[in-house]
Amino acid sequence: MLVNEWAETAWNVLNVRPKxxxxxxxxxxRHLAPVIGLMxxxxxxxxxxxxxxxxxxxxxxxxxxMLVKTxxxxxxxxxxxxxxxxxxxxxxxxxxxxxxxxPWEDVDALDWGRYNEQIRFLALHGLRWSEAAALREMDIRxxxxxxHKTVNGPCKSKSSVRKVPYLGHFKQLPLSYKPLxxxxxxxxxxxxxxxxxxxxxxxxxxxxxxxxxxxLGHSDPLMTLKVYTSVLDSExxxxxxxxxxxxxxx
Numbered sequence: 001m002l003v004n005e006w007a008e009t010a011w012n013v014l015n016v017r018p019k020x021x022x023x024x025x026x027x028x029x030r031h032l033a034p035v036i037g038l039m040x041x042x043x044x045x046x047x048x049x050x051x052x053x054x055x056x057x058x059x060x061x062x063x064x065x066m067l068v069k070t071x072x073x074x075x076x077x078x079x080x081x082x083x084x085x086x087x088x089x090x091x092x093x094x095x096x097x098x099x100x101x102x103p104w105e106d107v108d109a110l111d112w113g114r115y116n117e118q119i120r121f122l123a124l125h126g127l128r129w130s131e132a133a134a135l136r137e138m139d140i141r142x143x144x145x146x147x148h149k150t151v152n153g154p155c156k157s158k159s160s161v162r163k164v165p166y167l168g169h170f171k172q173l174p175l176s177y178k179p180l181x182x183x184x185x186x187x188x189x190x191x192x193x194x195x196x197x198x199x200x201x202x203x204x205x206x207x208x209x210x211x212x213x214x215x216l217g218h219s220d221p222l223m224t225l226k227v228y229t230s231v232l233d234s235e236x237x238x239x240x241x242x243x244x245x246x247x248x249x250x
Contacts, residue, residue, distance in 0.1 A: 001080050003044060003071075004037040010074050019130070019152040024067055031056060031064050041072075041081040049085050054092075061091040100189055101196035103204075115183045117171035119194065124167040126198030126216050129180065129191045131155070133173040140166050147217065151175060160217040199224075 007028055011021060035052045036044045049068065053061040068086040075081035102110075104123055112119040122132055130150035139146045144163040148155065155161050174180065180191050195216065202212045213224040 001041050002037070003039055003041055004033060006041055006075055006080060007033075007037070007071060010071055013074060013078075014070070017153070017156070019150070019156075022152065023063075024070075027060075027064055027067055031060065032068065041075055042083045044083075044085045046085040046087075046089060050089055053089065058092040065089060065091055101193040101200065102187070102189055104197055104201045107194070107197055110187055112183055112187075115180055117169045118173050118180065119183065120169040121171065121173075122191070122194035123197040124169060124201075125164050126195050126202075127164075128156075128160075128195065128217075129173070129177055131160070131217075133175055133177075135170070135173070137170070140170055145170075156217070157219045159214070159219040162214060162217050164215050 011025065014021060014024070016024070031052070035048065053065055056064060065086060069084070072081060072084040072086060076084070102123075107120065107123040118132075122129070125132070125145055127135075127145070127147060128150070130152055131147050133151045134149050135145065135147075139148070143166055145166050146163050148161050150156070177191065184191050184193065199212060199216060202215065207215075209224055210221070213221050216224060218224045
């Protein structure tokens with residue numbers, strides 16, 4: 001059986017969320033199908049696969065490797081292949097850089113073009129783009145935004161189904177991620193950065209981290225802590241000034 005043929009079958013049996021399946025298909029079509037798609041499952045050589053992975057950015061390579069492992073795991077379960085060319089393969093470590101974000105004051109002061117309202121809404125409510133793009137006016141009532149679905153279907157997890165206080169600026173978001181991303185790029189951030197803006201706003205207003213977890217829709221409190229502890233360079237400077245002042249007053 002060709003890898004392409006098996007992939008088309010595997011999409012129907014994988015027990016993953018619709019968003020994950022969409023990402024799998026996109027990765028396969030763009031990066032894997034051109035290289036191994038017309039090979040037999042048992043003829044895919046690990047060297048060929050490794051060469052492809054090396055040519056990709058580390059994060060993309062990691063996702064592609066996980067996808068190949070998933071396809072071959074299922075192939076073994078359904079007894080259509082006995083080999084797994086992904087066994088033992090590695091990808092370059094992912095370099096995690098500090099993620100830039102803007103505090104609310106900066107978001108509010110900047111011109112975001114035709115998406116002024118949408119950007120402000122994201123920054124004041126902390127929704128994921130897929131959640132915000134699925135909202136309709138009927139989802140905003142009694143002073144709250146009720147999050148219960150995404151443009152890809154159900155929410156990411158039970159904790160993602162939530163309500164957050166409505167602070168204004170709702171305007172229908174485009175159903176494509178790209179226009180907002182292009183808008184955000186002009187000011188050096190991403191669409192997801194506005195969730196960090198919201199988390200930082202919660203922190204500066206003294207909202208407890210467990211409440212922040214519920215408002216952000218995180219299932220893992222460690223994820224909230226990771227986002228919640230974001231600091232600005234100016235805060236580091238202020239800390240130095242405060243410590244110097246304290247020492248002088250001893």
